[in-house]
Amino acid sequence: MNEPSRIEEATASAQVNGKAAIHSRVADLLDDVTVGGEPRVAASSAPPETETPAAAINDIPAPVTEPRLAPPAAPIKPPASPPMPDTPSNDDHTEAAASPETHPATQPESGTAATLPGEPFVGGMRRVPPVAPLPAVTETPPEPPITPAPAGEPESPPAADVPPFLAKPAAPRMPVPKAEMPPAAAAPVPPATGETELPVDGAQAAPNQLINIKGRSEGIAVEIGKGSWNEVMAALAERLDASGRFFRKGSVALDTGPRPVSEDELHQLAGVLATHEMTLGIVRTASERTFQAALALGFTATLESAEGAPMAAAAPADTNTDAASYFVYRGYLRSGHRLRRKENILVIGDINPGAEVVSDGDILVWGRLRGIVQAGAGGNKRAIVAALDLEPTQLRIADVATMGPDPKPGQPGRFFWRRSQHKRPEIARIVDDAVVLEEWDAARPGGLVSLRRGAG
Amino acid sequence: MAGTVITVTSGKGGVGKTTTTANLCAALTQLGQRVVAIDADIGLRNLDLVMGLENRIHYDSIDVAEGRCTLQQALVRDPRAEFLYMLPAAQTRDKTDINADQMCAICKQLINIADFVLIDSPAGIEHGFSTAIAPADRVLIVTTSDVSALRDADKVIYLLERDWRYQPGLVINRYNQRLVNSGEMRGIDDVLDILAIDLMGVVPEDERLMLSTDRGTPAAFDRRMSVRRAYENIARRVMGNNVPLTDYYRPGFRGWLARLFGR
Secondary structure, three states, rough: OOOOHHHHHHHHHHHHHHHOHHHHHHHHHHHHOOOOOOOOOOOOOOOOOOOOOOOOOHHOHHHHHOOOOOHHHHOOOOOOOOOOOOOOOOOOOOOOOOOOOOOOHHOOOOOOOOOOOOOOOOOOOOOOOOOOOOOOOOOOOOOOOOOOOOOOOOOOOOOOOOOOOOOOOOOOOOOHHHHHOOHHOOOOOOOOOOOOOOOHHHHOOOOOOEEEEEEEEEEEEEEEEEOHHHHHHHHHHHHHHHHOOOOOOHHHHHHHHOOOHHHHHHHHHHHHHHHHOEEEEEEEEEHHHHHHHHHHHHOOOEEEOOOOOOOOOOOOOOOOOOOOOOOEEEEEEEOOOEEEEEOOOEEOOEEOOOOOEEEEEOEEEEEEOOOEEEEEOOOOOOEEEEEEOOOOOEEEEEEEEOOOOOOOOOOOOOOHHOOOOOOOOOEEEOOOOOOEEEEOOOOOOOOHHHHHOOOO | OOEEEEEEEEEEEEOOOOHHHHHHHHHHHHOOOOOOEEEEEOOOHHHHHHHOOOOHOOOHHHHHHHOOOOOHOOOOEEEOOOOOOEEEEOOOOHHHHHHHHHHHHHHHHOOOOOOOOOOOOOOOOOHHHHHHHHOOEEEEEEEOOOOHHHHHHHHHHHHHHHHHHOEEEEEEEOHHHHHOOOOOOOOOOHHHHHHOOOEEEEEEOOOHHHHHHHHHHOOHHHHOOOOHHHHHHHHHOOEEEEOOOOOOOOOOOHHHHHHHOOO
């Protein structure tokens, strides 16, 4: 910062504003004298225009929040507010806006009461019922990571009936990737049959382990516990150094539990393994974030629920070998979201423009499909794409691509255009090396027999 | 009772984040709330201009974060309101000069003295966005109804849900009922169909709004601006009151009356 210019600036504006403290301002600019804006809240007794020397915020005595703007009838705040510095309030934020302390004058004149729980927030405007932020099934660990909340306030779960926007997020207000893991994630898995614990060194039995290394018949399993990623990396390098050549040239099955791991972190881990002549074979995770990161880096990955059960139920196919298993995604796939699965994909929700869904099998959408989809990505030309409202930006089956429908005249922004009221579910498939869109019951009689015949 | 931190963001630039922040602050303070506005758009600050406070700025949020002044010294009081302060951004620094922890620390102090702390987020989804989101209790997404704004808003909602577990509220800005009636532009329902989040309000397009921005008088302070009612309604909804949405679709004389007085 340029100090002289700052002083000139302050001087000039102080002259403009006719402030009295100008001399001390120039002399002690850096010493927090009565510089800067006008007194804010300390002036509980002074009229607003009076220029009182501004005290540091932490020095303001208790009755700080004396209401200066209280309507004559009743104060908005109780006069005796808690002292300001470092006193995190225990109040529940959930109903902050609809607080009973709100002065009656702030209620709507029409007499409408505060939002009742369970009511749609804006009357009649929501066609779509509130969707859970993202289903815990696929996207989030079941338990939010426990982090010291930045604001230091107690976690208050939002009331179930409060509209989502009014509810405070249940999770701490820090980005998920930075969060630490709940203790449950770090619990070492008891050795199962076919698994042999290798007593590598003494650190193995230490409580609160950052990592846990096991030898298995098919390779080495590395489980990652809680702790910051740098600590985990340091611990991993240390353990691998300590084990000497024992693990060399091995393939590692990494289990990150519900911890969200970013691409950078995963890349860093692969680098640590590479320096010990090991390769990252497979990433097991319960976090969709980690799963996407692993896929983005080209690793093999499996997404499982926190309890260890695979998310996608692998149902044995009786007749149709295409239907090996289904990956079910409940929720919205929004712009920038990429979903890549080997299994068939069933989306219960919308695929918005800008989202990408890629499957080696079929893609079924119970909702609107407006993004980019690719079915049969492994080359299966019998794969289909079906949606209640099939208006993809781009649709590919195997290696055959097609663009979405052309905009109708007079309708701008085709992929963001409203759904036609009489739209029927459609199925896209390959007939004679071209993608054909058919209405669900267009081929009747015979119906979906044509699907069974397939093409290619 | 501690206040609520609301971050106003959009993804795309130029859809009216700063205007919405300034007017929402003005509307909230006229409803008797104690409000502090924070400009998080460091290096490209505009909130001071829109609120008409640019000549009162001595210190900024980075001075506070780096300890060169107290928070109280940096806050700029709006003389038109009873309790409306602004914490300006630095124009000569950039967004990497303040981090999420510093922003959280500032907001933690502010919620003890204010009912609402509104943060004007920068455009984009990079560092400045994360810094502005970190201290938020709630997030408001501002969008217009054109495709580019909608796609960016959609992406921001995705990021908020994935990384921050927020369920944001939506403000549709510059809503043009005439184009919607002629079938050339998306209506409110169509926007909600795509974004599928709670609607917090609709601000109709008003070219005089640009003038009020230019004059540095938020429309919510200006009795002559009819759009003032839209911001007032949003403010009431933010405060938790159930305010019915003006029915922009209603045709005929009653609809005309509603549009004349209701918004």
